[in-house]
Amino acid sequence: VWFGSKSPIVAAQRIADAIGLPADRVTLHVVRSGGSFGHRLFFDAAVEAAQASKVLGRPVKLMWTRNDDMRHGRMRPPSRHAVRATLLLGNVVAYEHRQASIEVDFDHGLGDALTATGASLASEPVTQGVYRLSQRVPYDFGVATELLNDVALAFPTSSWRSIYSGQTSTVNEIVVDEIARTLRVDPAAFRRSKLSSARTKAVLDEVTRRGRWGRTMPAGTAQGLAVHEEYKSVVAFLVEIDCRDRAHPRVTKGVCAVDVGRPVNPRGLEAQMQGVLVDALSMTLFAGVHIDNGAVREGSYSDYHFARMAQSPPTVDVTVMAPNGEPGGAGELGFPAAAAAVANAYARATGTTVSRFPIVSA
Amino acid sequence: MTSFTFTLNGRSTTVDAPADEPLLWVLRDRLGVTGPKYGCGVGVCKACTSHLDGAAFNPCITPVSECAGRAVTTIEGLANGSTLHPVQQAWIDEDVAQCGFCQPGQIMAAVALLRSNPTPSDADIDAIDNVCRCGTYVRIRAAIHRAASS
Numbered sequence: 001v002w003f004g005s006k007s008p009i010v011a012a013q014r015i016a017d018a019i020g021l022p023a024d025r026v027t028l029h030v031v032r033s034g035g036s037f038g039h040r041l042f043f044d045a046a047v048e049a050a051q052a053s054k055v056l057g058r059p060v061k062l063m064w065t066r067n068d069d070m071r072h073g074r075m076r077p078p079s080r081h082a083v084r085a086t087l088l089l090g091n092v093v094a095y096e097h098r099q100a101s102i103e104v105d106f107d108h109g110l111g112d113a114l115t116a117t118g119a120s121l122a123s124e125p126v127t128q129g130v131y132r133l134s135q136r137v138p139y140d141f142g143v144a145t146e147l148l149n150d151v152a153l154a155f156p157t158s159s160w161r162s163i164y165s166g167q168t169s170t171v172n173e174i175v176v177d178e179i180a181r182t183l184r185v186d187p188a189a190f191r192r193s194k195l196s197s198a199r200t201k202a203v204l205d206e207v208t209r210r211g212r213w214g215r216t217m218p219a220g221t222a223q224g225l226a227v228h229e230e231y232k233s234v235v236a237f238l239v240e241i242d243c244r245d246r247a248h249p250r251v252t253k254g255v256c257a258v259d260v261g262r263p264v265n266p267r268g269l270e271a272q273m274q275g276v277l278v279d280a281l282s283m284t285l286f287a288g289v290h291i292d293n294g295a296v297r298e299g300s301y302s303d304y305h306f307a308r309m310a311q312s313p314p315t316v317d318v319t320v321m322a323p324n325g326e327p328g329g330a331g332e333l334g335f336p337a338a339a340a341a342v343a344n345a346y347a348r349a350t351g352t353t354v355s356r357f358p359i360v361s362a
Numbered sequence: 363m364t365s366f367t368f369t370l371n372g373r374s375t376t377v378d379a380p381a382d383e384p385l386l387w388v389l390r391d392r393l394g395v396t397g398p399k400y401g402c403g404v405g406v407c408k409a410c411t412s413h414l415d416g417a418a419f420n421p422c423i424t425p426v427s428e429c430a431g432r433a434v435t436t437i438e439g440l441a442n443g444s445t446l447h448p449v450q451q452a453w454i455d456e457d458v459a460q461c462g463f464c465q466p467g468q469i470m471a472a473v474a475l476l477r478s479n480p481t482p483s484d485a486d487i488d489a490i491d492n493v494c495r496c497g498t499y500v501r502i503r504a505a506i507h508r509a510a511s512s
Contacts, residue, residue, distance in 0.1 A: 034399075034463030035496050066402045267457050271501065275460055278497025301493050302406040310488035312499040 001026065003046045004033025007108045011043035015050045026050075037279075038160040041108045042074055070304060071296040074158035075289055077102035077150075081171045085141070085179050092179060092194070095141035099168060103127055103152040104159050125150070131164050137172060138229045139194040161279065162335035165230055173226035173340030174354065177347065187344070188213050188225060199259050199324070200227050203236040206257035206319050211238035220244035221252075224345025228337040231329025233260040237277065237341040239313070243349040247360065251281045251342060254316035256334070261325040270318040273334050277316055280338035282307040285346070288358040305361070368429045370395070371439025377426070385421035385429055386410050389436065397437035397466040401493065408492035411467035411474075412436045418474035437466035440473065449473050452509035460496035468492050472506050481510050 005011050008028040016023040033040070049062035064073065079101035086094040106126045127150050137144040146168065160166055180190040188208050195201050204227050207213070213223060217240070225238040240253040256273045263269050286305035290297040298304040305311075343354045356362035367376045370393070379388050384403075389395040389412075398421050401409030405423040412421055413435040421434075440447045446454070449472050459465045471490045479486055487503050494502070 033461075035461035037495065063400075066404075066407075271457065271460055271498070274500045275497035278494075278499060282497075300402045300404055300406055302402075302404065306493055306495065307497070307499075308493060309490050309499050309503065312497070314484050314500070314503060316500050 001046050001050060002029040002031050003043070003049075004036075004040055005030050005043055005046070006036055006040045007043065010108055011046060014043065015047055018047045019050050019054045038076070038158045038163075039074060042105075042158055043108075044073070044156075066301070067299045070289070070299055072156070074105070074156045076160040076166070077104055077155070077157045079167045081167070083171065083175045085175065087179065087183065090183055090185075091142070092139070093142035095137055095139075095144040097137070097144075097146040097168065097172065097175075099146070099148050099171075101148065101150045101167075102155055102157060103150040104130075104163070105157045106130065106159070131168075134164055134230065135168050136229070138197060138200060138227070139176065139191070140196055141194065161276070162332045165228065165332075165336045166283075166339065169228055169230075169336035170226075170339045170343070173228070173336065174343050174347075176226075177224070177340075177344045178353070186214070191225075191227060195227070197229060197234060199321075200229055200234045200236070203227065203234050203257035203259055203319075203321060206321070207236045207238040207255045210257070210317060210319060211240075211253075211255035213238060218244075220349055222345050222349035224341045224343070224348055226337040226340035226344060228333065228335075228340075230336075231333055232326060233258070233328030233330060233333050235259070235273070235333050235337050237334070237337045239277070239281075239338075239341045239345050241342065241345040241349050243346060246350065248311075249285055249346060249349075249360065250311060251277070251285075251313045251345075254313045254338075256316065256338075257319040257321060258330065258333070259321035259324070260328045260330050260333070262323045262327040263320050264327060266320045269320055269330050272330050273318045273338075274316040276334035277338045277342075278307050278312050280335050281311070281313075281342045282358075284339045284342045284357055284359060286311065286358050286360050288361055290361075305358075364427070366426050366430045368431060369433040371435055379426050381427040382425045385424045385426050385434070388426045389421060389434075395436055395438055399463055399467060401464065401467075406491075406493075407464075408471065409464045409467045411470045411492060413470060413474060416474075416477065418471055435470075437470060440469070447473065448512050449476065449505070449509045452505040452512065456501045456505040456508060458498050458501040458505050460498055464492055464494045464496075465498075468494065468498075468502055472502070472509070476506065476510060482506065 008030050012026040012028045013023045016026045053060045082098045084096045131148040135146050177187045180187040221242045223240050227236045235258045238255040239251050242252050243249045254277045347354045363378045364381050398410040398412050401407035403422050405420045410422045
């Protein structure tokens with residue numbers, strides 16, 4: 001079987017199961033292919049191809065159309081978040097984040113056959129373990145708790161770039177701006193006073209300096225910023241947005257500072273931060289899938305509005321912080337801070353509270 | 363099946379295909395020319411962007427019959443022998459590609475833009491409508507400006 005896969009070991013096992021062969025009779029050839037963004041952990045089309053080949057008794061080429069993929073493939077599950085922050089004398093003394101979601105499918109076991117088997121047998125849902133291991137409020141917010149309440153529905157799901165953080169941490173960073181607004185303090189200064197990590201404060205300081213945080217801007221335009229810590233790395237994004245045409249907001253500038261402990265390929269790291277901002281601004285502003293009476297509305301790139309050149313910032317200035325430790329992750333790191341920076345900029349530019357996404361077609 | 367003859371990357375090419383078969387599948391499945399990519403099949407993602415008589419077009423929505431007697435250029439035909447096209451070289455110099463899937467189409471769109479507008483502004487570059495799911499637009503823009511000034 002030839003296909004683009006991030007989990008060839010477990011895929012071979014599942015293909016063997018599907019067509020009644022011993023696992024060692026299935027050979028997977030991993031071919032070069034487009035980006036994954038979570039999707040290539042799965043192998044649905046490869047299983048179908050094997051089944052079709054068995055029925056037909058001959059080699060087959062099987063390809064899903066874009067419409068098949070968008071309407072019947074896997075999606076990031078929708079989630080709903082309720083956050084309560086208890087404020088006392090300018091401090092946050094309790095922070096409760098409650099999230100309800102359709103269950104993320106981790107059946108691939110992140111790629112190897114043993115954990116995939118474990119995932120299918122575990123008594124506690126794997127999703128709870130992944131959520132607990134990955135989610136943490138990086139601020140001194142007193143008693144901080146985050147709970148995921150997820151249910152499996154007949155809805156094909158997949159983790160996306162940033163897994164839970166793309167939603168959970170993005171929400172936290174939007175709420176941090178809301179708290180700062182309530183307390184009438186500057187969102188950058190507020191973050192700085194409540195963050196515990198010196199590395200995170202350093203990337204925040206870097207983007208506020210390079211991005212000239214707080215500069216005077218025309219009505220309908222604004223800056224927004226956010227930070228994120230994960231994978232032994234930290235990142236901050238500052239963006240500027242032009243919302244004078246509410247139906248067509250444009251992120252006009254991006255500034256990023258990233259500390260991955262020990263950068264190995266700084267140009268590649270810069271590219272990941274530039275790209276993830278486009279990814280994040282798309283999901284935050286324009287690109288969503290809607291379910292109408294059980295059917296998926298969007299079918300292709302005509303109505304699923306992933307950003308093109310005209311919706312992307314002409315420049316994204318990335319500072320790679322000096323090496324200071326062990327290498328951390330970068331590919332998924334940038335999404336939550338980039339998404340929240342865009343949402344916070346939109347809220348500041350329009351004087352609104354953003355609570356449904358994508359903002360333009362929520 | 364009908365026989366169609368057109369110029370493909372400088373060489374006369376004859377292929378048997380149904381008249382309404384999109385050129386993309388004629389190129390990829392019958393002729394083994396896989397630079398033009400499938401991303402949507404309806405002319406909106408632009409991953410298959412190639413040139414027909416020198417102008418950008420989308421083979422996924424162009425029947426092979428429309429190409430008879432004309433000149434089709436794909437990414438495979440852009441370089442001059444072992445010398446890369448200046449836009450290809452600019453792409454390497456700016457280290458544009460991430461996953462690479464959309465990049466042949468992006469390069470072909472950029473070449474077509476520069477042919478009609480040798481010094482495009484940022485607003486002119488915004489007219490390129492090709493999707494890049496990795497979000498390489500910042501470096502695509504830089505590569506186009508670099509190629510324009512070279």
